[in-house]
Amino acid sequence: MTLPEPVDTMASPLRMDYTYVAGAGRSVFLRGLAERRLLARQCPGCSRVYAPAPEFCSRCLRPVGPPFELPGHGEVSTFCVVSFPFPGQVYEPPYVVAQIRLDGADTRLMHLVREVAPERVRIGLRVEPVWVGDDELDTSTTSIRYFRPMEPADA
Amino acid sequence: MSLTAPYTIEFPFRRTVGPKIGTFLAGLREARLFGVRTARGVLCPPLEFDPVSGAATGDLVELEPIGTVTVWTWVPARPGDPVEHDFAWALIAIDGTVGALFHCVDVGGDKEQMHTGLRVRAKWRPERGGDLRDLWCFEVLP
């Protein structure tokens, strides 16, 4: 009896379909994005302003207050330059992903920063959202195409 | 009211299989069934470690792909199943082994043909790639 040469590997594909449930808080923010509005909510307990906001404060555990609109500009709190290619990227590397603290909010939202060379992005850079056209608006973070420097001189 | 959305997670994994399972799968690709020696007898399918003692199992040994159904459950066929009509998932004690192999038994969709103690033989797929589905199913031994 001769043994066959062993195989090295075996295909083991996984495919799973799911339903994502955004939840109450997240849905408020997402609906705002479909209307080109950046909505914030404030905790009546500790006064923390969330944007995007959950349904209740993650520190006090109290339900947060009603949504109100922020002007939309803000500043880069921190950022990184993505240099690594991977499937599903919208833009070719290198590109900047930043944590942006919108004016009026205490928390940060994550988005892309473009119309500026990556090496010219810095913590504290003042940015504003670039919204997509009407045909692309959706209850999604993609309603904002990216953020860009407010001052052309920064670009 | 909450928003909801469908999405899919997909991973095209390939797994390394190690020498023992690798040889077992290579055997399936050649339409050959292998078991592995242990202190208590031959196990098919081959496990790398004895489930009772934990000791590493021994050499692989070729087996006639014939066995006896020890347990079975009748199920409706679903997309992706080995056959398109109703069939049984079963534990099949391959002749000359201790323990049993989990696989499909095809009796042409007639549940009355299924019974514990049924003698069955492996049917192989015409195109084989080195995984458990190279063994298409077990059929009644004529």
Added chain:
Amino acid sequence: MREVAVVSFAQSPCVPADREHDMAEIVLPVIRQALDACGLTRDDIDFFASGSHDFYEGRTFSYIESLDAVGAWPPISESHVEMDAAWAFAEAWAWLQLGEGKTALVYGIGRSSLAADLDQILPAQLDPYLLAPLRPHRDALAGLQAAALVDAGLTSERQLAEIVSRRRTVSTDELLAAPYVASPLRAHDVAPPGDAAAVIVLAAGDTARRLTDRPAWVRGLDHRIETHYPGVRDLTRSASTSMAAARAAELAGFSAADVDVAELHTEYSYQEPLLVAALGLKNARVNPSGGPLAGRPATATGLIRIGEAARRIMDGTAERALAHATNGPALQHNLVCLLAGEPR
């Protein structure tokens, strides 16, 4: 052994599909209810432990979202298991046994409804070389085990129908007329998947006595796992359950034979006679809560068994109780917890 007791238990109703709430929104009211019931705030909790599973949730690190319902600022001591929260309970109990603190809160979230098709999910828990490529559907291995039990004369289709009809206004004969999903199992033999969260608060010694009139003392706890491949297991017995029960009994000073109430994590009706035999239950009322046949919220189901067993002690209807939790296909991995109204 340190005296540790359940002092509070709460759960959300098990619903077929929650399409309104995210994970934090589901679990927050249940945490609040469990804490209110024993007069604690989240600042009084020394340790948080949770159980849920990414494969049900559909995202890696999915449980992180639930920490927003726990309040993780100032920073907290917490842990998570990617399995039934009964095992998070085991971890919290062990943590308290080590003397690390006085209180622990255990929560479990189970959402079976997010997966569009559980037949895509459940094969992922099977041996990737020898079982998963065949993609048996979700109830196939259970059907095999049930068939083995019937073949061995340890149960019958009629007995399974009787177990199910106990909780339903439908006759055994009607149930027996239904088609099989995996013979001998019919759809009603399968615990219906759903979504829910459950919370248990544990406390040690005098803290427990202060927080509730009748703490449910955890007298013993153990869990054991069997080999995975069904072809080398004796499917007619649950050796791991028997072993876990014996070890828990050594710690407890009494055994499963002595309990008044047993809450069993029966994902299928056939598992009830199998587990009753494996545990050696004598006069226990089994699953007075309705058990998983009344609702199976994935990774919260086992924790709910512990909670329901504890509740019978806390409300005075039982002196001694047993809770069982399971994980893996065909009862591969089993946990047994013994509880009593007396601390020793």
